Amino acid sequence: MRDDEPQNPLRRDPRVERDLRRYRKEAAAPAEAQSLRRNPRAERDRRRQRPAVQLSGSGLQARSPDFATSSPQKNLRKGRRGEDPGAIASRAPTSRSPETEILRLEAPSCWVLVVPDTPSGTLTTHDRDAIAAARLIADNKDGGVIALAPADATGYGLIGVDRLVPLPGTDADTGVRLALVESILAQCKPAHIVLPDTPLGGGHLGRLIATRQSLNIAPGVVRISGGELVRLSDGGRKEQTLPMAPVVLVAPEVSDPKPGPRREARVLPVPAPPAIEEAVQDHGLLPVDPYSVPLQEADFIISAGNGVSDWDSFSELAKVLNAAIAGTRAVCDANHLPRHRQVGASGTLVSPRCYLSFGISGAPQHLQGIARCERVIAVNTDLHADMIKRADLAIIADAQAVMPSLLALLRETR
Numbered sequence: 001m002r003d004d005e006p007q008n009p010l011r012r013d014p015r016v017e018r019d020l021r022r023y024r025k026e027a028a029a030p031a032e033a034q035s036l037r038r039n040p041r042a043e044r045d046r047r048r049q050r051p052a053v054q055l056s057g058s059g060l061q062a063r064s065p066d067f068a069t070s071s072p073q074k075n076l077r078k079g080r081r082g083e084d085p086g087a088i089a090s091r092a093p094t095s096r097s098p099e100t101e102i103l104r105l106e107a108p109s110c111w112v113l114v115v116p117d118t119p120s121g122t123l124t125t126h127d128r129d130a131i132a133a134a135r136l137i138a139d140n141k142d143g144g145v146i147a148l149a150p151a152d153a154t155g156y157g158l159i160g161v162d163r164l165v166p167l168p169g170t171d172a173d174t175g176v177r178l179a180l181v182e183s184i185l186a187q188c189k190p191a192h193i194v195l196p197d198t199p200l201g202g203g204h205l206g207r208l209i210a211t212r213q214s215l216n217i218a219p220g221v222v223r224i225s226g227g228e229l230v231r232l233s234d235g236g237r238k239e240q241t242l243p244m245a246p247v248v249l250v251a252p253e254v255s256d257p258k259p260g261p262r263r264e265a266r267v268l269p270v271p272a273p274p275a276i277e278e279a280v281q282d283h284g285l286l287p288v289d290p291y292s293v294p295l296q297e298a299d300f301i302i303s304a305g306n307g308v309s310d311w312d313s314f315s316e317l318a319k320v321l322n323a324a325i326a327g328t329r330a331v332c333d334a335n336h337l338p339r340h341r342q343v344g345a346s347g348t349l350v351s352p353r354c355y356l357s358f359g360i361s362g363a364p365q366h367l368q369g370i371a372r373c374e375r376v377i378a379v380n381t382d383l384h385a386d387m388i389k390r391a392d393l394a395i396i397a398d399a400q401a402v403m404p405s406l407l408a409l410l411r412e413t414r
């Protein structure tokens with residue numbers, strides 16, 4: 001930027017810069033292409049769900065056949081074995097009987113342990129980013145990846161995991177995970193531990209591990225390049241390079257999962273020790289005041305725009321869903337909600353797992369604020385609203401009719 005150019009504070013934040021570039025590019029694309037790419041995050045998820053194998057004349061082969069030959073990993077040997085249900089389901093029906101090539105890693109130079117959050121037993125996109133980051137760190141050192149995963153987990157081999165340590169139950173709490181991680185540390189001595197930097201999940205667990213084991217920690221890592229870590233400082237305006245750390249807490253999108261050969265994901269017999277009692281007890285999710293949960297940390301947000309007029313039903317719905325309340329600039333300007341609940345370029349950038357919106361048009365400034373939401377549900381009377389294009393699930397109806405119906409349904413089922 002030239003010295004004489006006016007400085008726009010929004011444009012100095014690299015995340016806002018990137019979102020602006022993305023929206024300009026989308027606006028310039030032809031309408032048909034836009035409708036195909038209307039939700040880049042969902043598109044990326046769909047790409048990621050595709051297995052890293054494809055059908056060839058001789059059978060299922062790794063998408064990057066160079067990997068085995070170009071890699072100096074002498075201890076990697078290719079093998080074949082039965083497929084897991086994920087791989088079988090992903091394959092098109094064929095009369096051929098293709099076999100799956102699996103990279104089996106016997107004695108890597110080091111291990112990288114990854115601990116995804118897996119809420120309710122499923123991988124979030126942030127979890128997948130953490131696994132991709134662990135894979136990247138391991139590949140730089142000819143190492144292998146161990147993942148802590150729910151006991152019934154499948155398909156981890158397709159996303160780069162060499163060994164699995166099963167968790168007891170799907171929603172194992174921090175004390176159980178901590179005890180298992182310490183067992184793995186004693187048994188396999190991983191060189192690095194990678195976790196998603198989530199406030200109540202990996203971010204909390206990673207800090208506990210670092211404190212108890214006296215290990216260096218690198219939080220908020222946004223990029224891994226070579227053997228170094230990059231994180232943002234100065235409120236996200238500057239990049240800071242750090243040496244590789246034993247505990248690495250990664251931000252969303254730290255690393256895009258790259259197609260690679262399918263890995264073994266062999267189960268490691270690590271005995272499950274008794275849970276470690278934390279000084280701070282986890283009592284699970286407690287009902288909270290929907291107006292006081294900080295929007296940056298909210299996991300579930302219910303948001304209102306100009307199309308909402310029944311504010312009683314809106315507040316009631318937030319309470320029943322245990323969701324944080326937010327809104328557009330238009331509703332904050334009209335004093336329906338306090339200013340600190342505004343989402344968008346001049347409000348808060350949010351990243352919940354679910355963003356449920358009522359009567360929001362989807363102005364670019366608002367869409368910038370929800371670029372990192374995992375799932376967006378939009379209720380709007382206008383089929384052509386930009387918010388509907390952005391949504392993963394759209395309901396074309398009057399918000400004043402949907403809110404009480406949803407409330408009645410929730411009360412009936414809970």
Ligand SMILES: Cc1cc2nc3c(=O)[nH]c(=O)nc-3n(C[C@H](O)[C@H](O)[C@H](O)COP(=O)(O)OP(=O)(O)OC[C@H]3O[C@@H](n4cnc5c(N)ncnc54)[C@H](O)[C@@H]3O)c2cc1C
Pocket residue numbers: 304305306307308327328329330331342343344345346347348358359360361362363364365366369379380381382385397398399400
């Ligand atoms: C510099 C600048 C910064 C800005 N920053 C932000 C920001 O941070 N955040 C932000 O949100 N905005 C911001 N704005 C404002 C933004 O441009 C839009 O004006 C604003 O987001 C529109 O809010 P809205 O969608 O609630 O209202 P509207 O644009 O009025 O949209 C209302 C929507 O509700 C639908 N609707 C109407 N009735 C119903 C019904 N009964 N049921 C269901 N749907 C219904 C309509 O179809 C429409 O899509 C900014 C603007 C500027 C210039």
